[in-house]
Amino acid sequence: MLIGIISDTHIYDRASSIPKKVFEEFSNVDLIIHCGDITDKEILDELSDLARVIPVQGNCDYLNLPREQILELNNYRIGVIHGDIIYPRGDLLKLKLLGLEMGVDILISGHTHWPIHEKFDNLLLLNPGSPTVPRCPIRSVMKLSLEDEPRAELVVI
Numbered sequence: 001m002l003i004g005i006i007s008d009t010h011i012y013d014r015a016s017s018i019p020k021k022v023f024e025e026f027s028n029v030d031l032i033i034h035c036g037d038i039t040d041k042e043i044l045d046e047l048s049d050l051a052r053v054i055p056v057q058g059n060c061d062y063l064n065l066p067r068e069q070i071l072e073l074n075n076y077r078i079g080v081i082h083g084d085i086i087y088p089r090g091d092l093l094k095l096k097l098l099g100l101e102m103g104v105d106i107l108i109s110g111h112t113h114w115p116i117h118e119k120f121d122n123l124l125l126l127n128p129g130s131p132t133v134p135r136c137p138i139r140s141v142m143k144l145s146l147e148d149e150p151r152a153e154l155v156v157i
Contacts, residue, residue: 005142006109007035008130011043015132021157022131026050035110036082058083072144079104090096099123108118131157
């Protein structure tokens, strides 16, 4: 199974559109996870033309979405959050503790606008960054392969 991971698109409050390269990169995925700060339902509709979309609500979203999701996929338990409850933003220790508390193998978050790919024992922490308004030098999304072992790839947009 191949999963496209995206976060912090901020359409139309900070950006006018998702780059076309995102749609190209996600053209072969089985599922798309959006980690919040979507800000317009149209983006979910556009992404759902490619694959089923699992979104969570971000701190800038007005959409009525869950604050977290726990998915069971290919024998992996995956937690999805935006990450705005973690202070300071992107604190790896707090993300690790939350992942352990949720009982997940993989915790996917957003909110930082910069990518994270960290492994702590049996917990994988992922954050795709942002394809539209990054807080680092790159615009990015991720792809997660769930075959024998989870393998995440950062995709620079």
